[in-house]
Amino acid sequence: MNYKKIIKSKELRFKILSWLEFIPDKVMVRLQYWIKTGKILNLKHPKRFNEKIQWYKLFYRDPLMTKCADKYRVREYVASKGYEEILIPLCGAYDCAEEIDFDKLPDEFVLKTTNGSHTNIICRNKKKLNIRDTVNTLNSWLKQKSVKLGREWAYYNIEPKIVCEQFLKDSQDVNSELKDYKFLCFDGEVKYIWVDVNRSTNHKRNFYDVSWNYLEVESDVPSYGDNIEKPEGLKKMLEIAQRLSEEFPHVRVDLYWVNNKVYFGELTFYLLSGYESFYPDNFDYVLGREFNLPEVKTKV
Structure with a gap:
């Protein structure tokens, strides 16, 4: 079953999942597995x-x-584990998007929320960044903390924050x-x-x-x-x-x-x-x- 063709809006799919949070994890996992793979779990x-x-x-x-x-x-x-040197340099960490001082950020950076997947904003030119849209998007992602989506337990109790990291680029091909x-x-x-x-x-x-x-x-x-x-x-x-x-x-x-x-x-x-x-x-x-x-x- 191609559920994405049936319900094309990602936002609507998330809403439906939030409405179904009352369903026990074991039941919902079986249902989602069948819908997404066509197989019995x-x-x-x-x-x-x-x-x-x-x-x-x-x-x-x-x-x-x-x-x-x-x-x-x-x-x-x-x-x-002894690997602090492999961490991407941090530009800041914030509880909400309004705390971000964009004037102090470098021209290139990556913003991401701690409590989600595919919740990243890559900025390669700060002058072209729509700050209002960025703030609204980040705050909307922070609010997704209650949505269980795929019933992935490890994400249930993450404190939602925003982190800003240095933008990595290859010096040989920027x-x-x-x-x-x-x-x-x-x-x-x-x-x-x-x-x-x-x-x-x-x-x-x-x-x-x-x-x-x-x-x-x-x-x-x-x-x-x-x-x-x-x-x-x-x-x-x-x-x-x-x-x-x-x-x-x-x-x-x-x-x-x-x-x-x-x-x-x-x-x-x-x-x-x-x-x-x-x-x-x-x-x-x-x-x-x-x-x-x-x-x-x-x-x-």
Whole structure:
């Protein structure tokens, strides 16, 4: 079922989800899984990666996940692991958009909220930024804290804030978008890597193993083809991803390689909310075999 064609407005979809917050998580997760994948969710004996993500949402509740899902507080976690140097320089943190003094910000920066996904504003020229629209957008994102969306537990208790980070750019090609390296980690080991390119223009995605062998795998985003060079910093990024993931049964560690330096992006526990389609479909099972569900179902 292509629900996005039926309800084209993202805002309306969010409203509907907010109206349905009273439905228990376990019921809503089963319903959303069926709507978004067309499959019946198996929680008793999950085998697919997507099924295990749903189990993860419902039964594994470690407070450290909430801290690390928070785009501001995760910085403390990264520093505690000895990697403060990979944090993108912070321009400021705010409780509401009215606190931002845009006159003091650099010409290029990134604004994001701590409590959401895809809630980023990239400014490459402050003179062209519509400040009123920016303030309204940021405040509307902050108010989304009560909407459970995909029933992703780790995000439930994040204190909504706005963070402003330095804008990263490649000195060799200042106009190009950065490649986003995402490391799929299980029990502290990196098993697969995906790379997103041209996120805002012609989004493509490649999958690799840890030796940078290209995999004939696609998701809802088409492949870029086997023509992305192995980054010089791959070994360092693998080391960092392994260290940052060692506390969790599964997490995706997002990193950048810019100007011969590693930068931290974020930690993601519920990969694409557990509704991603893989081609071939068997890759869903391949990832599922790597995901060993913990014996202890809850830590709270």
